[in-house]
Amino acid sequence: MPELPDVEAYRRFFAEHAAGRVVRDVVTDPSMLRDVSESVLRDALRGRRFAQPERHGKWLVCWTDGPALLLHFGMTGTLVWSADEPDRHRWDRLTLEFEGGGELRYRNMRKLGGIWLAHGQAEVATILGRLGPDALDLPAPRIARMLGGRRGQAKAALMDQAFIAGIGNLLADEILWRARIHPKRRLDSLDTDERVRLGRSVRTVVRALAASGDAAMAHGSWLIPVRRDGAACPRCRTPLARTVAAGRTTYFCPACQPEGIERGRVEPGEP
DNA sequence: TCGCTTGTTGATGG
DNA sequence: GCCATCAACAAGCG
Numbered sequence: 001m002p003e004l005p006d007v008e009a010y011r012r013f014f015a016e017h018a019a020g021r022v023v024r025d026v027v028t029d030p031s032m033l034r035d036v037s038e039s040v041l042r043d044a045l046r047g048r049r050f051a052q053p054e055r056h057g058k059w060l061v062c063w064t065d066g067p068a069l070l071l072h073f074g075m076t077g078t079l080v081w082s083a084d085e086p087d088r089h090r091w092d093r094l095t096l097e098f099e100g101g102g103e104l105r106y107r108n109m110r111k112l113g114g115i116w117l118a119h120g121q122a123e124v125a126t127i128l129g130r131l132g133p134d135a136l137d138l139p140a141p142r143i144a145r146m147l148g149g150r151r152g153q154a155k156a157a158l159m160d161q162a163f164i165a166g167i168g169n170l171l172a173d174e175i176l177w178r179a180r181i182h183p184k185r186r187l188d189s190l191d192t193d194e195r196v197r198l199g200r201s202v203r204t205v206v207r208a209l210a211a212s213g214d215a216a217m218a219h220g221s222w223l224i225p226v227r228r229d230g231a232a233c234p235r236c237r238t239p240l241a242r243t244v245a246a247g248r249t250t251y252f253c254p255a256c257q258p259e260g261i262e263r264g265r266v267e268p269g270e271p
Numbered sequence: 272t273c274g275c276t277t278g279t280t281g282a283t284g285g
Numbered sequence: 286g287c288c289a290t291c292a293a294c295a296a297g298c299g
Contacts, residue, residue, distance in 0.1 A: 003277060058278075075277055076296080091296090110295045112278055152288060161279080170277055247290060249275080 002058055002073035002113075004135055004166030005209035010071075010079045011055040014062060014104065017081045018050045022099040023064075028115070029093040032108065035127075036117040044117055045069065045096070057131050057165025067119045070127055074112025080105040135166035135206045144199030147187055154190075154198065155183035156246040166206065169248045170224055175201045177223040177233075182257045183245040189260060227251045 002010075026042045033041060048064035055061070062069040071077070071094075080092070083102045088095065094106040094115055106115065118124045138146075143164070150157050157163055158172040167175070176183050179201035181194060190198070208216040217225055221234040231240050233253035241254045 006277080072278080074279085074295090077278095109297070110276090110278095112294065112296095156289080159278095168277055244290090248278095 002075070002077055003168035003171050004055075004058060004206060005171075005213060007055050007058050007060055007073060007166075008136070008210045009213055010060055010073070011053050013079050013081070014050075014053045014060065017102070018062070018096065018098070018104050019052050020049065021102075022049045023047065023096055024099045025097040027092075027095040027097070032093040032106075032111060032113075032115050034114040034116050036115075041115070041117055056128055056134050057161055058168070059128055059131070059165075061118075061124055061128075067117055068124055070116035070118055070124065071106055072113040072116075074108060074110060074114075076110045077106065077108040077113050080107050130162050131165040132161065132163045133165065135164050135202060136210055138164065138203070140196070140199040140203040142199070143202050144192075144195040147190065147195045147198055150187045152187060153183065153245060154181050154185045154187055155248075155250060157187055158202070159246050159248070164202070167202070169250075170227065171205060171209070172246075173227060173251050174223045175205050177252060177257065178205060180256045182259050183243070183250045183252055185260050223251065 023045045026045050028038050028041060030038045036044075044067050045064065048066045051063040051065065053060055053062045058072060060071040060073075062071065080089075081102065081104055088105070089107060091107045091109045092105040093108050093111070095103050096105075097103045116127055118127055146163070147157065150163070154176060155172050158167045158175060159169065173183070175198070179194070179197040181190070181198055223234065226232070226234060227240070228251075229240075229242060232238065233240055233256060236253065236255050238253055238255040240251050243250050243252070
């Protein structure tokens with residue numbers, strides 16, 4: 001379920017299993033390679049030692065003592081560690097075999113996302129060049145200020161990786177529900193209090209889930225665990241509504257997140 | 272068979 | 286130029 005909190009968990013997982021280890025061999029599904037061939041990737045990584053990985057938004061940057069391996073997980077990507085038995089799966093698109101045993105696998109059922117190779121910081125920056133600041137790094141007041149400079153729909157902004165990197169469809173619904181903002185509210189119709197609520201909600205949701213994953217949702221009220229047809233709002237028990245915003249299925253509470261003012265709206269039949 | 276799915280990009284049209 | 290929408294990518298599921 002790769003949004004920022006999931007990729008943050010992958011970063012820690014990669015650090016635990018691969019940092020400090022030397023690559024013995026590489027097996028790839030060439031259809032997932034985006035800027036490199038199978039043989040070039042293999043030659044570039046064999047004998048290299050992985051350093052501490054970094055994450056920006058939904059991207060994982062796996063540095064070695066040479067080039068960096070960049071992973072994007074699409075909608076179904078994950079990391080798998082195997083200490084002994086091969087038990088490889090047909091969805092394993094990249095397998096890193098390590099000296100001394102064990103292998104780390106990038107598994108991805110659908111082939112969205114992909115694998116990149118970058119030589120140096122400049123190439124990494126080129127590949128990640130369109131991303132905005134990472135959602136985990138942003139103080140709430142700064143998010144609130146950033147929101148003041150945009151005009152489109154609230155949910156579209158939250159999911160725009162060039163605006164803030166790391167928030168996907170589920171997190172955006174959670175953040176808007178917590179801030180009590182309708183997903184289609186125009187940002188230039190938000191008052192100061194609403195922008196502050198939204199900024200704080202981004203901060204709260206992203207930090208809680210990045211720190212402890214789904215376990216964070218065991219306490220307090222969360223939309224994500226009940227986000228489906230027929231469910232009730234965890235706050236007010238009103239049946240959740242479903243719509244499409246920013247091209248994605250969107251759940252919200254019609255009572256907690258009222259539509260608000262649509263600028264420029266004209267009633268039919270008005271003179 | 273159709274519609275839907277945690278993501279991203281590019282085309283299109285208002 | 287801005288912004289919303291949709292198809293495409295791809296594989297699985299109900």
